[in-house]
Amino acid sequence: MKALIAGAGRLGTQIAQVLAAAGNDVTVVDADADRINALQGQLAVRLVLGDACEPACLAQAGAHTADLVIAATGEDEDNLVISLLAKRQCAAPRVVARVNDSENAWLFDQRWGVDIAVPAATPLISLIEEATGATDTVALLRLSKAGVDIIETVITTHSRAVGKPLSDIPLPDGTVVATVIREGRPTVPGPAVRLQPGDELLLVSHSATEQEIHSAFQ
Template sequence: MISLLAKRRFGAARVAARVNEAENAWLFDQEWGVDVAVPAATLLISLIEEATGATETVALLRLSKAGVEVMETAITEDPRAAGRRLGEIVLPPGTVVATVVRDGRPTVPRPEVRLLPGDELLLVSHAATEQEIHAAFQ
């Protein structure tokens, strides 16, 4: 209904709707004012939330068969992580740093790597939440 209102009442030129339940996807069509239906499970939603500044830590991918989640976090100016060596950061149990991306280039996450503001870390975990990862680095 919100999509239909946006289209008809407020004249939205293009309406994208998030589909939370896959079995309801058939409802999200032009007849209901939806131009683009985006499944909630897609990586796109996480990327949009990250780009809008919703959080510095975001889950990127869940690998259900492997039982792990891939998350990204950014190092801010906060002294909790900035300037510290990766080996000094206490990670939640079952979590490893897959790479440190600096200036658009991934590097091997050695313990002696000093974290700098702007660094982005990709982490893999089977148990940690986004909040726990955020707390470790922010």
């Protein structure tokens, strides 16, 4: 599958990482040169510097041949424009748009080229499953055949785990922390890593429930 992601922020980067790891052809476009430069060598994706609200930029990024376009910027106005251009001018078969402000949710429909509108608070796993329309695309995240799940949890300022090293967090049996995503970048989690607000953890487990993971960190 060819996927085009507009927006190289935390969400766009995470989606790109997962889709690329699952073997998809992924392109990420963003107008912020610092963001694009920061991702060089970090992700196995094509990076395009430019404003995805411009038709020429979308065309350069490959929207005409993409199977999936995801508008994941932090601005609802931009996501609507990107969606409309992707659907109307580039004939993208599937367009997903992030809704940052719930008050704008009513705008995100097929009139603006949006096939699937995703609230900003939607968990990463659910968002990718919605975007791709098939859970097998995200086998990296949900390995049901092997009896293994990857469970996501986000550390907030109110989480009991804030400031604690991973070694102090009691995890359910058969559960390990696979990665800590901090400021959009995945890191290998050592036992001395101290958790900070905004950290997103992906945990691999063959037995723990989401509630058990939530209780351990929140």
